[in-house]
Amino acid sequence: MVGDITVRIIEGKGISWVKGFSAIGIKAGIKKSGSMDLCLIYSEKPAVAAATFTTNIVKAAPVLIDMQQIKQDHVRALVINSGNANACTGEEGYQNAVTMAEETASALAIKSSEVLVYSTGIIGVQLPIDIVKAGIKTCASQLVHEADDHAAEAIMTTDNIIKSIFVEVVLSEKTVSIAGMAKGSGMIHPNMATMLSYIVTDAAITKALLTEMHKTSVDGSYNMISIDGDTSTNDTATIVANGCAENPLIDSKNQDYDQLKEAIDFINVFLAKKIASDGEGATKLVEVDLKGAVSLADARLCARGIISSNLVKAAMHGSDANWGRVLCAMGYSGGGFDPAKAEVSFKSWAGEITVFSGGMPAIFDEEQACQILKQEVVTILINLYDGDFEAKAWGCDLSPEYVKFNGSYRS
Amino acid sequence: MVGDITVRIIEGKGISWVKGFSAIGIKAGIKKSGSMDLCLIYSEKPAVAAATFTTNIVKAAPVLIDMQQIKQDHVRALVINSGNANACTGEEGYQNAVTMAEETASALAIKSSEVLVYSTGIIGVQLPIDIVKAGIKTCASQLVHEADDHAAEAIMTTDNIIKSIFVEVVLSEKTVSIAGMAKGSGMIHPNMATMLSYIVTDAAITKALLTEMHKTSVDGSYNMISIDGDTSTNDTATIVANGCAENPLIDSKNQDYDQLKEAIDFINVFLAKKIASDGEGATKLVEVDLKGAVSLADARLCARGIISSNLVKAAMHGSDANWGRVLCAMGYSGGGFDPAKAEVSFKSWAGEITVFSGGMPAIFDEEQACQILKQEVVTILINLYDGDFEAKAWGCDLSPEYVKFNGSYRS
Incomplete structure (x- = not known):
């Protein structure tokens, strides 16, 4: 149960299990490490798409291209490389991103305007474009459906864990599948950071409603995480819907819209939490659960203030019940x-303890607070009573x- | 030479060497460590004062009091304790701050409305008010003039170095003395952080002009430093001028105003840099020197963005010429x-190297860049050519x- 709807989570399935989609991740040779570094996703039917892009003024070449492509009525393919961000690479970098779209279109016999392009990895180095081109051809020839596609693996950079989820919901008696995958790690901050997130679904929905649903969902998920306060040049959250589930087209905010929205919120929050807990050097997931604010804007600002504070983060690392830093950050x-x-409380499976209440420190057992904070998932509970x-x-x-x-990332 | 004026810097002198001021720092017993923790500054004549306060919603009790007191025509004394911030201490904390002002007034035979009160240290613990009261009496009886006053030592918390400076300038043939002292360390960020800064001068100047001069100077100094991005509950920059130098009263923006302003800017920047280089765990001072912006606001936002980035800070720690993070932060x-x-360059006494130019990475010698960044003072040079x-x-x-x-500060 997620709120009042039922979502069926299915283990082991990914992008290519969604009706009408095929996908593949391969080792193209972009990464020195020899790990997977190229991913292709293909929809057999034209699909509507929506995306949210980094707010950084310095935008990577693929971001500049996708900001235009996303205005098209539909897309057919997404190509993603890891190991190189194609950012700060000037005209040559832009041409390389165009080439990625063209090569993908050619290999799949679609238009290059139907391709979305993504890159993540090191900044300021030109893509090895011949390797990428050869890789795209390989991908196109190896696309799989309902099989182990390695898509979520191929988009990873410094991630320690694969971030992937597959759920089903029933909309007007039709089963709709939704797969999500993401990569995160360093430079994650509200308003899009070094983060790529993808949702593909076979739901039938208009582009306008998908766009609205996506934006709202991103505001409550990826825009509410913070690893290190830096917002990157590349990050993009994309959703693609190809209608192959043959549910009645969602063209108004009806019950099907609400159900799909809740499922997509569930996926985005799931992936956002995975990204947060996989932050570079992180030893625990910290959640802020804030209630009682006078407005949504105030609630989000306060919650983000806490989660973004270096001093709160350092206190959480040391399992120190330092509510002063929490209040200070708000x-x-x-x-x-x-x-x-x-009111400020700390909570984990080891218990719950109130440490500040009504403008004053509460009297609490430091030892118990430390035990609560020592766990792998810790919640900072705030009630503003406002x-x-x-x-x-x-x-x-x-x-x-x-x-x-991060003192030696480039080496 | 500072710009086009001459400032004479005198080693070994502090607050109490300024005409008409006496001061003392003592071990009152507030700090468990037994270090100095209480400071009193007294002006024999009524002095005009100006102050800038933390922008944090959560303001310590002394800040709330001083925000009212500063509206008075003049002040006579400043009392400062370290070891306890008197923040998040509710009504009892507020009363304790009032008591500090009253006790100081009583010991010096002045009005409590003529006293400014400051606290810095741990948050959320009540002041040991009896110890503080006794300490204030001791301070009042031990005030010194032109002697070793220990004022700058008594305001320190996690600081490693004393931050103090004394300069003289000649205004209309009268020698004017200016002494500055500050404490900083953790939680230093633009817009006032856990930072206390004091300037006392014997210059004669109107309160209105002193206030304007002070605000402008703070904007270009303390508001341009960042240690860890957190803005604290207590921080205040105060300036006090008692007119004992008998220079012609500065009541317009004449040449004397400009000269005094430059001297005060020099002191504030000096103290701001001392605070930055004494950041908790810091191994080097990083300076951003940005030119070519379309407005002062853009210049300051870009410069602060760079200096506030965790990823830039971590790269500087690793002496990594990671210009991508610099651009990204801007x-x-x-x-x-x-x-x-x-254009982005790195500079230190070991040389200067351009690493990014005209939208593209520059070709540069990584080894040379690393040598430049390994030094104790490193400058990130930016030219926006805009x-x-x-x-x-x-x-x-x-x-x-x-x-x-910071994982174990409270213990």
């Missing part, structure tokens, strides 16, 4: 609240390993 | 610029030690 977040009413709005945000702790890792 | 800073024109505005910002690297330190 205080400079830009979100409005009354410190004299706010209104009816709430927000959740996700992040990780800040560890010495994060710094070690 | 890109999400909110400051406007054209990535295709921007306009005539410039800004400087200061910060430090992000080290594994920072995280270790």
Whole structure:
């Protein structure tokens, strides 16, 4: 149960199990490590698509292209390479991104305007375009349906775990499949960071409603996570729907819309949490669960303020019940609240403890608080007692390993 | 020479060497460590004062009091304790801050409305008010003039170095003295962080002009530093001028105003850099020197974006010439610029190297870049080639030690 709808989660299935989609991930040779680095997703029918792009002024070449392509009525294919971000690569980089779209179109006998292009990895190095071109041909010839497609593996960079999920929902008696995959790790912050997220579904829905649903869902999921406060040049969340489930076309905000929206929210939050807990050097997932704000905007600002604070993250790493830093982070977040009413508690499977209440520190057992914070999933509960709005945000702790890792990323 | 004026820097002098001021720092017993923790500054004549306060919604009790007191025509004394922030301490904390002002007034035979009160240290613990009261009496009886006052030492918390400076300028043939001291370390970020800064001068100037001068100076100094992105509950920058130098009263923006302003800018930037280089776990001072922006606002946003980025800070720690992170941080800073024109260089006493130019990575010697970045003071030079505005910002690297330190601060 997710809210009041039923979502069936199926283990072991991925992108290529969605009706009308095929996919493949391969080792094209872009990464020095020899790991998988190229992924192709193909829809046998024209599909509607929506995407949210990084707000960074410095946008990678594929982002610039996709911002145009997404305006088309439909798409047919997505091509994604990891190991190289094709960012800060000038005119040559832009041409390489165009070439990726053209090569994909040619290999699949579709138009290049029907292809979305993505890159993730190191910034400022030109793509080995001949390797990429050969890889695209290989991908096109190896596409699979209802098989082990390796798509979620091929988009990883510094990720430690594969982030993938497959769910089914029933819309007007038709089973609709939805697969999601993402890559994350460093530079994750509200408003799109080094993050790529993909949802493909066989639902039938108009482009306008898909776009609206997607934006709202991204605001409550990927835009509410923070690993290190940096927002990257490449990040994009994309959703594609090809209608192959043959459910009645969703062209108004009816019950089917609501059900699909809840399933998609579920997937995006699932993937956002996976990204947060897989932050570089992270040892635990930290969730902020904030209630009682006077507006949604205030709720989100306060929740993001907490999850983005280096000092809160460091305290979480040390399992230190430092509610002062939590309050302080809300205080400079830009979100409005009354410190004299706010309540702060910490929660995990080991228990729950209130540490600040009514403008004053609560008397609590430090040892018990430490035990609660030592767990792998920790929730910071906030009640502002000011209104009816709430927000959740996700992040990780800040560890010495994060710094070690990021002091030598390029080497 | 600072710009086009001459400032004489005198080693070994502090607050109490300014005409008409006396001061003292003592071990009152607030800190468990037994270090100095209480400081009193007294002006024999009524002095005009100006202050900038933390923008955090959660404001410590002394901040709430000083925001009212600063509206008075003049002040006579400043009392500062370290070891306890008197923040998130409710009504009792507020009363304790009032008591600090009253006790100081009583000991000095002045009005409590003439006293400014400051606290810094741990959040959420009540002040040991009896110890503080006794300490204030001791301070009042031990005030010194032109002697070793220990003022700058008594305001330290996690600081490693004393931050203090004394300069003289000649205004209309009268020698004016200016002493500055500050404490910083963790939680330093643009818009006032866990930072206290004090300037006392014997200059004669109107309160209105002192206030304007102070605000402008703070915007270009303390508001351009970042240690860890957190903005604290207590921070305040205060300036006090008692007129004892008997220079002609500065009541318009004449040459004396400009000279005094430059001296005060020099002191604030000096102290801001000291705070930045003394960041928790810092191994080097990082300076951003940005030119060619279309507006001052864009210049400052871009410079602050770079200095505030965890990924840039971590790269600086690893002496990694990662210009991608520098560009990326400017890109999400909110400051406007054209990535295709921007130039990024790194500089230290070991040399200067351009790493990004005209929208493309420059070809450079990685080994040489690493040597430049390995030094204790590193400058990130930016030219946006877009306009005539410039800004400087200061910060430090992000080290594994920072995280270790902040994972166990309260213990």
